[in-house]
Amino acid sequence: MSDNYSIHFQKVYEEYSDKVYSYLLLLTGKKEVAEDLTQETFLKVYKHYDQFNGDSQMFTWLVKIARNVAIDYLRRGNRLRFFSLDKYVVQSCQPSPVEIIVKGEKTTLLYKTIKSLKLSYQEVLILRKIKEFSIKETAMILGWSESKVKITTSRAMAALKKELKRRGELIEEII
Helix, strand or coil, X not given: CXXXXXXXXXXXXXXXXXXXXXXXXXHHCCHHHHHHHHHHHXXXXXXXXXXXXXXXXXXXXXXXXXXXXXXXXXXXXXCCCCCCCHHHCCCCCCCCHHHHHHHHHHHHHHHHHHHCCCHHHHHHHHHHHHCCCCHHHHHHHHCCCHHHHHHXXXXXXXXXXXXXXXXXXXXXXXX
16 A cells, blocks of 8 residues: 555544544444444455545445444344433533433433334434435435435334334424
8 A cells, every 4th residue: 555545544534533433332332342343444444445436425435334334243243222422412502400411311312212213213313313414325325225215214203203202202302
């Protein structure tokens, strides 16, 4: 590998490793596992960097690789689960301690409810609603058609609302 290749890869790693890590942390809920999977993701990126053709955004391509690494992890007998990101929420104004507690409880409830849904719904909700990928980017990451992403997102949101209602939660306060 040339020095230019290594320098460019280093820039990609520095720019995107934290974002890939946070995505994997959402899926695994374990800091150590997310760290290992992030490293594994970037090893694959380094080995296959010449295959990136620019058809998508760099981050979209990286998340697709990270997703595949996570699926391999799952297939090895480990389970994916959601992790509450309460400590990562940044707020522009200073909320009261009660507001912080209530918001944290709602966020925790939302993630626990998402976790109870089937894996395809979890993935599409993470990518579309939490990570805010476009329909096109989500389709590329999941290897689905754009129409499947739209339909699955709609069904996942309906399932999420149904599950929240089943648990007796006020949907408008949570979502």
